[in-house]
Each structure stands twice: as structure tokens, then as C-alpha cells.
Amino acid sequence: MMDVEGNSNSNSSSSTTQSDEEMMVDLRRGPWTVEEDFKLIDYIATHGEGRWNSLARCAGLKRTGKSCRLRWLNYLRPDVRRGNITLEEQLMILELHSRWGNRWSKIAQHLPGRTDNEIKNYWRTRVQKHAKQLKCDVNSKQFKDTMRYLWMPRLIERIQAAAAATSSSTATSASPAASTNHHLINNNEVGTGNLVMPHGVIGNDFGVSHVTPSYTPENSSTAASSDSFATQVSPVSDLTTDYYHIPVNHNPNPDYLFQAGQGGYSESMISPAGYFNQGLDFQAMEHNSNQWLMESGDTSDNLWSPEDIWFLQQQMM
DNA sequence: AACACTCTCAACCGCGTCGGT
DNA sequence: TACCGACGCGGTTGAGAGTGT
Numbered sequence: 001m002m003d004v005e006g007n008s009n010s011n012s013s014s015s016t017t018q019s020d021e022e023m024m025v026d027l028r029r030g031p032w033t034v035e036e037d038f039k040l041i042d043y044i045a046t047h048g049e050g051r052w053n054s055l056a057r058c059a060g061l062k063r064t065g066k067s068c069r070l071r072w073l074n075y076l077r078p079d080v081r082r083g084n085i086t087l088e089e090q091l092m093i094l095e096l097h098s099r100w101g102n103r104w105s106k107i108a109q110h111l112p113g114r115t116d117n118e119i120k121n122y123w124r125t126r127v128q129k130h131a132k133q134l135k136c137d138v139n140s141k142q143f144k145d146t147m148r149y150l151w152m153p154r155l156i157e158r159i160q161a162a163a164a165a166t167s168s169s170t171a172t173s174a175s176p177a178a179s180t181n182h183h184l185i186n187n188n189e190v191g192t193g194n195l196v197m198p199h200g201v202i203g204n205d206f207g208v209s210h211v212t213p214s215y216t217p218e219n220s221s222t223a224a225s226s227d228s229f230a231t232q233v234s235p236v237s238d239l240t241t242d243y244y245h246i247p248v249n250h251n252p253n254p255d256y257l258f259q260a261g262q263g264g265y266s267e268s269m270i271s272p273a274g275y276f277n278q279g280l281d282f283q284a285m286e287h288n289s290n291q292w293l294m295e296s297g298d299t300s301d302n303l304w305s306p307e308d309i310w311f312l313q314q315q316m317m
Numbered sequence: 318a319a320c321a322c323t324c325t326c327a328a329c330c331g332c333g334t335c336g337g338t
Numbered sequence: 339t340a341c342c343g344a345c346g347c348g349g350t351t352g353a354g355a356g357t358g359t
Binding site for chain 1: 324325326327328329330
């Protein structure tokens, strides 16, 4: 078939080959103009979403229904969140991806305002890049365990550190932000594996809290107080001490191991120390993962934006 | 300043699935 | 039951921005 720009397209076996949208002539492609955006917004405001092909026609847009749908869902929808992926969202993405793989739309359902496209892009540009740096496949057990044992615990540390810093700096103001953050901290049932995740997801449904034994009272040499994560936030170099002594198989928590078919990760629950026997440079991984966390764009300065506060408040309801 | 290279992300593509006829 | 159009998903692309030399 010929595409709208008159270029030959040899792949014509798509199920949409004969659809109206592709029979139309003079269709536009490429970046949307402001006028097109307004047309689409206006039409949806009046008539609602759905029936994208007829919507495109009726709205006077020389676009395919697919294109209109994509533009609306990924960009124009009023509840689309824009801006950097927060630390909490990063943590969610890593964890949910470990469960579901490339089920981007499913993952996006747990990140309000984020689109599957955005999450997919994040994964490809950030996570896969670092898998490449580590010279391992993004789907390999080594990489997944690196995420689980190093990056995700580090993300949690940074989240807690940022929360603690914010709450301590605003302790006297009793602002909503401060109370929200404190609530988050106190709801992290340290040692029980119950981490309060964004969007109301409880940590023991995930693996992340199960592989951070440095947070468990019985394992942590620094966890003097379960409600004071500020005292537990270790400097980067602490990673070496902490993660090389993960007593993976000795966690008393019965939920410690993932159940097959749920997390699907029980087969990967080996100690990082085991990697030394496999010739994996775990210190290099640690270095790279720390670098990644430093590069990831989110600092404690912008961690609790009004958006995030609202977001977290929703989780507490 | 100019060029090369890398990164980001909006948009497109092909395919599978679903629902209506 | 088969067919067809619409929809949604995951993979991929490419333009523009950003950064390094």
C-alpha cells in the first residue's frame, strides 16, 4: 500500500489494511500542530473519547483514529503527568517490571498519570542503558538481581532520606507535606517487609522489601530505630558492607521467597555474594548503580513537589 | 563556532484481540 | 461461524535537544 505521504509500504498484511483510516487520502502524519491539538481537545470535550476513526473524521482532523487516540492518551489528556519520573515511580517501575515484564500498560495502571509510552521510554533509555553498561542483558538474572539487591534498596534509601530530610526540615511547621512524608515513613513497617508503596500497594506484595535485610532489625547493624530511617541511610560506601552480607535464606519472614506464579522470582533469589563465584564484578555493578542513581535526575530537592504530595496523599486515603 | 555524538520522547507500525454483524 | 472494523499493546523509529570535542 501507499502511505499518506505517498511512500510505498511493503508491509500491507496488517489487520487494519482495509480500514477506513487507511483508505482515506490526504492524511497527515508527524508532529501535531497546535491547531490539531485544539480541534481534538474541543471535540473530546464535547463528545467524549472513543470511536477514534469516526472521531478523527468528525473533528475534521486529517489524522488516523490511531493517531488521535495516541495523541490524546499520551499527551493531551488532562491527567497526564509531565516531568521527571520520581524516585517512587522509578521504584514502582522496577518492581512491577520484575513481575510483569514489558507489560507497559499494566505497569502504567499503577502509576497515575503516567502513560505506557512514557514508562516504556524510561525503561529503554535509563534501565536498558545501564544493563548495557553492566554488559549484561536486561532480562538476565544477574541484571534483575542487581536491580533487586542494589538499585531498588538504594532507591528506597534515597526516598527515605529525602522524606526524612523534608520532614525534619519542616518539623515545626506541621505542614501537610511534612505530615504526609512522616506518615509514609511510619507506615514502613521496617522488618516486616511491609513497605507502603505508591498507589496503595503494600510492599510485601513485592520483592523489594524482602531483599533489603539491612532494614530488618535482626539484620541491620544500623537500624537503631524503626521509625527513624534517617539514621539508617548509609553513605554510598555502606553498600559494600550491607549487600555483601545479605542472609537471603535466613530471613524469618515467611513471605521472603516469592511464590512461583506470583512474583515469579524465586529462582533468582540468590545472594549477591554468589555472583563472585560466577565471576560477576559486583563492586563494578555497585559503582555503576550508584552512578545511575546519581544520574537519575531526581534529587531530594525536588522529591516532594506539590504533585508528589498530592500523589502520596491519595495513597493514604 | 562547528561538528559529531548521544539522549529523549512523541509518533508510527504491525499484530493480536474483541465485539458487532 | 466467519468476517470485518476498531481498539489497544508492545516494539521501533527519527527529529530535535543536549552535550562533548
